[in-house]
Amino acid sequence: MNTDTWPVSKTVSVVVDTAGWFDPFAQRLVKDLISSGHQAALIRDYDDVPAGNVAFYLSCMRITPLEILARNERNLVVHASDLPKGRGFSPIVWQVLEGADEIPVTMIYMAEEVDAGEIVLQDTIYLEGHELNDEMRDLLGNKIVEMCLDYTNSADLPESRPQSGESSWYPRRRPNDSQLDPHQSLAAQFELLRVVDNERYPAFFDYRGFRYTLRIDKQGAIPTSETKG
Template structure:
């Protein structure tokens, strides 16, 4: 089976790796163009490109796919199957309809829940206890195609989006391996999605990461986890931006205005009044221009005033 792989970030690499390890003819890897990275803004290749070049897989980085702009390359590659994992562009119909076995996608949620670009983050922000991987046949709609396989996993109470991302990346490769085997054997199931049960997980932006201290301790905890490692939850302390990297739910607080720093507990963190009566314990923070560190470490060289309110 001749396969064209389409993917860009680190999440997609284990899926490409499993296709190579299983001995499939991976005839090309399509990925996003190189982008400037770091303080020096040097052009850096996407992780999928790095791995593909390491394995001598031809790499294609089209700027656009519309108007048949990738058709010549597609005809040259002539894939039987296209595998798409976090590629980052909508595929036009001429690509979706080209391969004999169709186009399949590895999606990081239990569809039809959390269609869209941010399923990992939103599953945590919304307090889900479970998520997983769905493989599906692709169509023009956004993550609306018939499902092939689903595999679930439990989300840890304090698991971050970054940690869940890494576990789902591994699971995605395992499910893809089984999916491609079934397709090759003409034994892959097709289960239509229930559109009435669908939810949407849009791409995150920095605006979502501002902490609303009027929300419950559980909601704040889930936000902090869901936007770690990007864009990172934040609040304002005495006019400075304070990133909040990790928290725990504390005991009931004294009745204070939500956002008020009510205590410092060594070894646990800063106790901040949340909505609903409970405290949030800020364990790790970072001020603009400074390093990420524990509250205990930060307070060795700085002070934070009890009674101040985080805005």
């Protein structure tokens, strides 16, 4: 291994171009990287990305210009699917709607084609079927932090491999994707209720000429003796 290109202490950028749910995880990642002996910073604007060893682009909404990627030796992103399956948008949401309870999490090097870079690390988050949107984000955020630390703290540069197999693409979710059918039971639509965002794209239904929104919050586990069905 060439220690000049994979030093023990690395200069690391954690790039998050949009404020949102990942912010506390990004802040913790930077803190943990510094505690591990690296130089790390949270970057909001692509123009502020410094030259360095590693840049993680996490929860980013914009395409990163090639001249920005050139500033770091290695640029990585983490995607919640078994790439090349499930490229695109909101992969964890689409998989929950498909009935999945094991969500692959894949770290890849960034490439010109979206979500098409070589695979560096893979792990899995496990769902029990009751988790709501915020809880799924917590599981994913913690896993992303863990994988980024594992990558950066590795004594040797982790090996990567090309993606293989047939690819698939998830489209961007829109507010109308949170629409419920008032003629179906809540149980039949529970997976959709699990993934809605109460603030940004709440569940809603149209009935008798009006539109209604629903908020879903978990109140806690029901004692076994009271559980039915």
